Amino acid sequence: MINIAFEQVVKQLVGKVDSPRLEGRMVLAFVLGKDSDEIGSGAFDLTEEQSEHLGKILQKRIDGAPLDKLLGEKDFYKYRFKVSEDVLSPRSDTEVLVEAAGRLIFQNKMEKVIDLGTGSGCILLSLLADFPSLSGVGIDASEKALAIAAENAKRLGVGNRCQLMNLSWFKDDFVQKTGVEYDMIVSNPPYIPSKDIDDLDVCVKSYDPLRALDGGDDGYDHYRKIAEVAPKILRKGGYILLEGGINQAQEIKNIFEKQGLVWCQTLKDLGGIERCIILKK
Secondary structure (H helix, E strand, O other): OEEEEHHHHHHHHOOOOOOHHHHHHHHHHHHHOOOHHHOOOOEEEEOHHHHHHHHHHHHHHHOOOOHHHHHOEEEEOOEEEEOOOOOOOOOHHHHHHHHHHHHHHHHHOOOEEEEEOOOOOHHHHHHHHHOOOOEEEEEEOOHHHHHHHHHHHHHOOOHHHEEEEEOOOOOOOHHHHHOOOEEEEEEOOOOEOHHHHHHOOHHHHOOOOHHHOEOOOOOOHHHHHHHHHHHHHEEEEEEEEEEOOOOOHHHHHHHHHOOOOEEEEEEEOOOOOEEEEEEEO
16 A cells, blocks of 8 residues: 555645645545545555556646546536546536526426537536426537436436437438427537637647537637527527627627527626527527
8 A cells, every 4th residue: 555645645736726735635535436525634545556546647637637537527507427538528607508598497387408519418417407397309419428428317317308319410401300399409519710729728629529619710600500400490489598708699699690589688607708698589
């Protein structure tokens, strides 16, 4: 056994991450197979294999790898989701969309929602977990992402109300395969302009899948296509909630209004960015 002090772990992270004690506790807990609240100050006995694993995780974190991708889990909204490099890491900014969707589902007694670009499933599955009478469809062009979403659906106990489909909204048969008359569409599509990808933080551009980031030349390729299909799959009176990036809300609104949808509201995230655009058919 190898005896390692908690403070040794923290010392390696100081100056490298924003919360070295918190992250040190989480990493040690992960390696030891414990809950993080079981890790306090003091020393811990690790096997040689565990010690080697700990060292590799710490070095990758220092080199810029996001903690959630190293631990394989990320807390989002009320729940904990499995993640990998095959899915976009859930962001707290997206929680404003989930909360807004939840209010509309409750107020309108909605029954059927579709998530375009479901990734880990964090948006769709959070809503299904909150509303036991709700059913949903998660669409993604990546089979690997859908495998992660399927595991998360099982974790949250909503797999029987969730259908996952390997589709692209750019394909001609998209509407035929998804079906119609959805009460709500939710989507956090790729919206980073292609030319800006290289300027992203290393924790994003090197560890999140490119297909979940790249929104084309101007960042709006996916919005334009979703705006074409949304009126075809939404029921009359149905809503669509979209996430957007910095300074994109007005153009997203314009794109969907041109397809006959009616703007309802734009919501800001905790950083003051217009993050969630809500429209109605």
